Amino acid sequence: MNLKELFTKKIGIRIVDLARRTTTCKILDELFETEYCNIDELEAIQFQRLKELLVHCKKHVPYYRQLFSEYKFDPEVILSPSDMECLPVLTKDDIRNNFSRLKADNIMQFRPKLRGTGGSTGEPLKLYHDARSHGTMWANMYRGFGYGGYRLGERYVTLAYGSLRPRKLRFGMPLYFWFQNTVTFPSYHIEKENLDEIFRFFHKEKPKYLFGYASVILQLARFLMSKKRFIDGLRAIFTTSDMLFPDQRKLIEKHLGAPVYDNYGCPEAGVLTNECDQHDGYHYNMETCHIDIADKDENGVGRIISTNLSNYAFPIVRYDTGDIGQLGRTGMCPCGRSHSKIRRLMGRQRDIITLPDGHMLHGAFFNHLPEFYQDDRITRYQIIQPAADKLEIHLALADRAKISDFDHIVKSLEENFKNQVSISLEEGNFRESSISRKHRTVISDVDNIWTVSS
Ligand SMILES: [Zn+2]
Incomplete structure (x- = not known):
């Protein structure tokens, strides 16, 4: 470790903790202690914390007090997490409609902060995170980085926008990043000049770790591909x-020269899952959240429902994350960890295209089309399904291309879908989430079995 890394580890991160009023370092130490526990030990820790949280809900949170009484649910006598499956899932609308009743009556002792989160429809959701829950999110992130070899204090580059990087850096923000030893690049509305600047930075500084939105990193990889450049170090x-598909992962790994460790998270629900070096699923943070799967299909794939075990100020119990996946209790992974894994993560419920004949098509379908991923004149694309029989293809193009060059995509897709849908093509006009500014490749407004709750 060099001096700056040592400083960050011993002092910098602690200063950030003080400024944020979090205890990331302490929580991270606790997470390291349980990192290699076996599954029985992990489940015991998880159940104990779940029970404590639910008892707190019963005593201090008006919304849950009423809900538990309606469903005759007594957290003090539960014997396993499955006992709470009798409770309904908590939706974003439930949170909006019961906002003040979801606050604990002793909320101030948990040092809460009001936070907004973006939704796929662009509707913001506000909720309180307490200091422990906030610190836990960071600690889980650092532990997850460790799966790829990162050690606390080492420098990493952040390439993200929205919630991960405020667009306008306030006074003090540069210092905030400096203490964490991270270098950030603006990537909202990323332009070629930014990509060039990022490439030059990597070339000169040779950072070891990169963190950011998959869609932004993919944009960098596509830029490098078009210039026939590679990053090393x-x-x-x-x-x-963002959902990361196999071809995208390959492209990133080829041009950026390092393995991709994808993660999946839902911060409001306390979920932060990480790939390990086996890259076959996402170990989930069992010590600080509980996940179960609702409305499973025959393969066990269904809606990911999560309870945040750290947020006592504004407890989130059985929350519908809006994501689809499968959960596996697999025993010890070759990496040595036993945390259950989310497998077959299918992304957002809205990433699924449902055709008029009922056939469902996952968004990944489009990412496998060579028309999209092999053509370097397309710098970005998005598929929107406004109605069952309509698909819109939105493209951002390199300077030398014009939209009519891509009529063949419409033709081949119409043939693929047996002319059940009419397809239009247009340049730009992407649909963005208003809060997080995340780019989504596929957005369907058509309901499927998972968007209509049972
Ligand atoms: Zn593993």
Whole structure:
């Protein structure tokens, strides 16, 4: 470790903790203690924390007090997490409609902060995170980086926008990043000049770790591909927030020269899951959240429902994350960890296209089309399904291309879908989430079995 890394580890992160009023370092130490526990030990810790949280809900949170009484649910006598499956799932609308009743009556002792989160429809959701829950999110992130070799204090580059990087850096923000030893680049409305600047930085500084939205990192990889350039010196790339498909992963790994460790998270529900070096699923943070799967299909795939075990100010119990996946209790992974894994993460419920004949098509379908991923004149694309029989293809193009060059995509897709849908093509006009500014490749407004709750 060099001097700056040592400083960050011993002092910098602690200063950030003080400024944020979090206890990330302490929580991280606790998470390291349980990192290699066996599954029985992990489940015991998880159940104990779940029970404590639910008892707190019964005593201090008006919304849950009423709900528990309606469903004759007594957290003090539960014997396993499955006992709470009798409770309904908590939706974003439930949170909006019961906002003040979800606050604990002793909320101030948990040092809460009001936070907004973006939704796929662009509707913001506000909720309180307490200091412990906030610190836990950071600690889980650092532990997850460790799966790719990162050690606390080492420098990493952040390539993200929205919630991970405020667009306008306030006074003090540069210092905030400096103490964490991270270098950030603006990537909202990323332009070619930014990509060039990022490439030059990597070339000169040779950072070892990169963290950012998969869609932004993919944009960088596509830029490098178009220039026939490669980055070297990276040890691991941590992607987050957007679905990452196999061809995209390959492209990133080829041009950025390091393995991708994808993660999946839902911060309001306390979920932060990470790939390990086996890259076959996402170990989930069992010590600080509880996940179960609702409305499973025959393969066990269903809606991911999570309880945040750290947020006592504004407890989130059985929350519908809006994501689809499968959960596996697999015993010890070859990496040595036993945390259950989310497998077959299918992304958002709205990433699924449902055709008029009822056939469902996952968004990944489009990412496998060579028309999209092999053509470097397309710098970005998005598929929107406004109605069952309509698909819109939105493209951002390199300077030398014009939209009519891509009529063949419409033709081949119409043939693929047996002319059940009419397809239009347009340049730009992407649909963005208003809060997080995340880019989503596929957005369907058509309901499927998972968007209509049972
Ligand atoms: Zn593993």
